[in-house]
Structures are given as C-alpha cells and as structure tokens.
Amino acid sequence: MHTLESLLGLLIHISVPAFAIASMLSMGLRTPLRSFRTQLRDRRTVLSLLGANFVVIPAVGTLIIWVLNGLLPLHIAEGFVIALCAAGAPFVLQLGAMARIPYSETAGPMAVLLLGSIVFMPLVVPFLLQDVQVDAGAVARLLLGTMLSPMIAGIVIAAVFPHLADVLARIAGGVAAVSAVLMFVSGFGSNTVLLLEVLLSPAMLAAAGLVALAFVAGRASGELAGHSLTVPDGPAILSSQRNIAAALLVARAAGDDSRQLVLAILLLSAVGFVMLVPYALATGVVRRKRAGERITPGVLLGIVGPKSD
Template structure:
C-alpha cells in the first residue's frame, strides 16, 4: 500500500510541477519574466534573503534549540535549498506578480545548484553533492515545460488562452492529490514531531522566512507577496534529493517532508486570508486619503 502511495505521490508531484510551468509559460513572454529582474535592488535583496538571511537564521536557531543530529541536518538542508517549484502556483494563490515569480524561481533555482554544494558541507558533516544531480531533474521538470509554454504562446497565441485554464486545473489536481497523500504517508512523522516540539521549530523557520521575504520584497505589494511565499516555501525537490542520497537515517527525510508539507499548508491556508486583510488595509488607507 505504501509503495502505491509513494508512486502516486511522485506522479502527482510531476503533474503539478510540469503543468504549472507549462501553464505559466502560456501566459507570459520572456520579456515579462525578465522585466522584474532588471531591478538590481530587488534581485540583490532576493538573493540576500534566500541565500544569506534564512540559512543564517536557521543555523543560529539550531544553536539555541537543541535537536537530534538527523533533524538538525534535515532543517539545514531545507534552509539552503531555494527556488521552490511551486512558486508560480503560490504567486497565483496570493495574487502576486506571476512574471516575477517565474523569474525569481529560475534565479533561485540556478543559485541553489551552485550554492548548495559549496555551503552545505560547511554546516552538515558527511555531505557530498553533485551539482548536476540537482540540476538535471529541475531542468527537466521546470525549465523544459516553461520553454514549451513560452514557444506555444509566441507561435500559437490564439490557443494559449484556451489551454491555460485546463492546464491549471490539472496542476491544481496534482497539488491537492500530492498534499493529501503526503499527509497520509507522514501522519506518524508529524505526530512524532509534535510530541518533541520540533514542528514548532519548523513553524518559526517558516514564519521568519515569509516575514523577511515580504519585508524586503518591494517595490510593490505584488512582488512582496511573491518573495514572501517564495522564501517561506523552500526547494523541497533539491532538499529531498540531497537527503535521500546522503543519509541513511530516515529522520532526515522525514523532517524535510514534514517541513515542506507544513510550508505548503501554511501558505495555502494563511496566504489568501493575509491577502484579503492586506487589501482591506490598503483600501482603508485610500479611503482615508480621499476623505
């Protein structure tokens, strides 16, 4: 039964990522993706947030909160893995800048390919990482469908609006199916981490990541939302690859999976509510100014 669930989970993940990227490509142009990245300040702050501030915070947090070595290693792996495959979907959910989400995802993903092999061995003992092993699945599942979508949009623009809603429905189905299956598979892990209090450390990790990303994600609210969720949701695909290939202790993979589930649940549940509250505050300010 567990084997069937594991295979279904992989298929759901593949469906979610591929159809999300394909649908994103159908709705954008290369110019639209590139335009937000022409802001040097935004690019520098995005890199600083994901590759310096979040890993440093998690490292310092784990010096204060003492966890077992496998749990500590798993959280550090998640901290240095950036560029979440789900970012365009999350940006859509929180009404963020979709073009910036795609550009940011590509920027962080490429950065992770070079960053992880250098930094992770400095904080986690016994890790050996091959950059190409991380890059290959990410390029196959994320970059390739994005390029196909961009090509269809450029050459067959008339069919793009018809295809895009269908692809996003398939993507949503993959996301929900994968989330449900992971909750089923890792229920015992979640209960165990609740008993030890580790899951609260994960929550602090996520809340800090979102907050620092949101605060540094200007110039607009739409880019703040994207950097917020893009920093809170780490690249679990890269983290899982490193965890499964370098560690025999199942606790390492468990903490990676549970943290990724918690990240997704928090963004899916709190993200839309936060957006509504935020828009309400903006409306109040505008009405005050007008009066």
Template sequence: MSVLQTLQSLFTLAFVVTSMLGMGLSLTVSQIVAPLRNARLVALSLAVNFVVVPAVAFGLSRVIPLDQDVQIGLLLIGTAAGAPFLPKLAQIAKADIAFAVGLMTILMLVTIVYLPLVLPLLLPGIEVSALEIALSLIVTMLVPLVVGLLIKARYEGIAQAMQPAMAQISTISLVLLLVLMLALNFRNVIALFGTGAIIATLLFIVIAVLAGYVLGGPRTSTKQVLALGTGQRNLSAAFIIATSNFAGQPNVLVYVAAAGLVGMVVLFPTAGEFGKRAKVIPGTDQPAASGQA
C-alpha cells in the same frame, strides 16, 4: 503505502509541470524579465534566501534541542530555494505573478550552484551532486516554462486555449497532493510533536516570511511574493539530497516531508489572506502597482 508514495510523486510531477507550462502560456519573456531589472530587489531576494534564511536555519538548529536528523533536514530546507509552488501562491495572493516566476527561476538557478558549495560547510562529509539537482529542476520546471513561453510567442490562440486546462490540472493535482501528503505523513508529523521539530519549523517559516516581506521593496505585491517565496523552500532539491546522501538516516527524509506539509499548511492560508487584502486592476488579474507597505 508504496502505491500512495508513487501517486504522491505523480501528483507532484503533474502539479509542477502543469503549473510551469501554464505560467509560460500566460506570460511573455519580457513580463518575466521586467521585474528582475530592479537590481536592488534582485540583490535583496538573493540575500534573504541565501544568507539570511540559511543563517536562521543554522541558528535554530543550534538553539533548539533537536535530533541530529532533524538538524540535517532543517539545514537542507534552509539552503534550498526556488520552490515550484511560488507562482501558485502568488496567484492565490493576487500578487505579482510575473515577478514570482522570474524570482522562482533565478532562485532555482542559484540553488543549483549554491547547494554543492555551502552544504559541505554546514554538514561536513556530505557530497552534493550539482548535476543531479540541476537535471531534476531543469526537466520538471524550466523545460515546461520555456515550452509554454514558446507556444505563447508563436501560437497565441493555442496558448489561450491550453492555459485554462493547465490551470485546472494544476489545481486538481495540488489538492490531491495535499491530501496524499497528509495521509502519508500525518503520523510522522504527530511523532515530531514534543521533539522541538515542529516549533523549529514554524519559527523558521514565520521568520523567513517576515524577512522576505521586509526586504521585498516598496510595492506590496513584490513584498508578498518575496515573503511567500522565502517561506516556501525547494523541497525537490532537499528530497534529492536527503535521498542520495542520507539513505541510512530515513528520519531526514521524514522531517523534510513533514516540514513541507507544515509549510503548505502555513503558506497557502497566508497567500489566501494576502489575496483578500489585494487591490487588483478592474477587469484583470493583475495587482495594482501603487500598493504600498
């Protein structure tokens, strides 16, 4: 089992790093920043991820009878935003990838500051290391993105040659990661049935997706990105906190892993359905700008 867990960590790292590097190789700084100039959209994105979704997690943890470890896990994923899977989900959905990368970046940065402030209020007695969370997210997500952007800016030919390889490695790593997560956590997920945990997780994800879609602005492509980005939580940050603060309560980590698996099972097909309905500009992979909700 330890070998499988090591492989899961390696495939997760490979997926996150190659995804971020690939996105950097295919975009420019101006493309990422442009969607974030919409102050209203950014404000709504922050509000839904750091006010609405944590409130939903807190409410579900009180309304649905749950074990204490599951309550803790639900609050962890409810407060951690900025998932590395978002650009891949946006790509599958044929949505606004530049907005997805920009949104992921800003959510990740806010999460680093937000978690140490909010979690002690929701979970009295917990201590959250902002530095530990920041280092993990910066090294695995921000650094590869910046490296890709620099290569794209200075050596566009090399970037064009590298990008397909990064995309392939990212996709293969994701498939292997999903298989391993299922193998490692299948029994844990089955064990959660009948406890209310699966129902709470599904309700949480569905409400988060709907809230993101409703607040995602007038364009369908940004609605889809915010829906997917709000539904997919930052499991990296949740894992760090669960490991460092709840080592004596292993079911917290089990729940976070199970919730991550449930989220993938729900969100990747959702992204695929968005992609089937998407209208793209002929000859490109970019969504049409005129889509309305």
C-alpha cells in the same frame, strides 16, 4: 500494512517529479519573457531577493537548527536545511493572486530564485549536510531536467502558440494540483510512525519559526527592493513558501535517508501553507476593498480576475 506503505512509497517517487514538471510547465506557459527582462534589469531587487533567500534564510535558519540540536530528530533537521536552501516555489503565484499582488511581481522574482536554487543547492546542500550522501552533479542535472527545462518549454510554447497557452497552463496546473495532493498523502502515509513522533516533538514549533524567519527576511528584502516591486510583502510571501519540488528532488537523491528527509520537507511546506494562506487572503481582502472591487470567492482565491463595480 507493509504492502500499503510500499505502494505509498512508490507513489511519492512518481508524484514528486510529476509535480515539479507540471508546476514549472504551467508557470512557463503563464509567464511572458518581458516579466523576466524587467526583473533582471532591476539589479537592486535581484540582489535583495538573492541575499534574503540564499544568504540570510539558509544561514540563520541552519544556525537555529544547530542551536536546537538534540531537540529535533536528525533527519528532520536535515530535511529542514534542504528546504531552507530551496527558493522559487511555483505555488507563490497562487498566493500572490490571493494577496492581490501583480503577477509580474511574483512570476519574475520566482523565476530568478528558481535559477538561483539550481546553482545554489548542488553546491551548498552537500556542504551543509556532509553525513547525507548527495551527489552535487546528479542534483544539478535533476533540477535542470525537471524544473528549468519544463519552464523554458512552457515559455517557448506560449510564444509560438499563444492561443493554446492558457488551456495548456490550466491542464498542467491541474496535473500539478493532483500530484501535490498525492505527494502529501503518500509522503505522510508512508511514514506514519515517524510522523507521530515528529508531531509530538518540538519540530512543529521549529517549522513555524523557520517560516516566520523566511517571512521577515523576505519582507526586509521587499523594503530594500528597487522600482520593479511595488508591493513590499510580495518578497515575504515568495521567501516564506520554500520550493518544495526542488527540495524533494534533492532529498530523493539522498538514498536510504530520503524517506525521513521527504517527511521533514513536506511538514515544513504544510506549516508554511497553513500560515501563509490566511495572511494572503486577509491582505487580499483589504487591498480589493481599497481598490473598490467586488469580492467573490473566485476573485478572493485568485482563480478569476477582479470584479469592478
């Protein structure tokens, strides 16, 4: 049993950076530079997204966790805080496709939030979690090396070799998907005792409440956004799914406390996944019916483009 847990612990140390690098490379390969230019020029949208994700969600979420002090295991609460500080999850591209949101309205904002996370997390996480040993400089280098660099590499490769971009993006996306599965299996499997304790605590309700908070804050930012966003619930989906890759990279830098922090982040991400996927599928069905599109499983899941009658 001890050998199995050690193996799972080793697996998560491999799967987390693999997931981060592969998912960001895939995103860069699929996102043209014009998406970033259009988004950055819309200052109202940028400010509303940054305000929701780096002011409202971390501040209100941390306040809720503080109010629940004593009801949640200490490191579970701290893991939630780390996740609340991490925005710009690559998985929102798939959720956006399910919900029939234009690609540019998820890819551009996601990249803006990722850049914000790289600046925000090294400064704020050590301040909020002073009892957790987190080196701000190490966190910044980690996020730059495993998230920003692969994204830039993907953009450059797509610009220089456009005929290879789609194939490489599919390969990188497949690696990211496999890494994500291994990440959840190893993260939960190496902490089975703690996982059972958490499942019997109010942590699940707290996680659901934090996801709902992020959704409401994102929806409000969508209503305040500028001309580049046409679907107001796009920012809601974008904000609700926190950047698990960035959060896990930061958690792993915490040393001895990392295992419990990782479990909390995976738990919050899993709860968000369970809540957001049905919403994205349901809204996607409604929008596709209004557009007169024939709905197939591939279209509904965002795997292939829409089929018109």
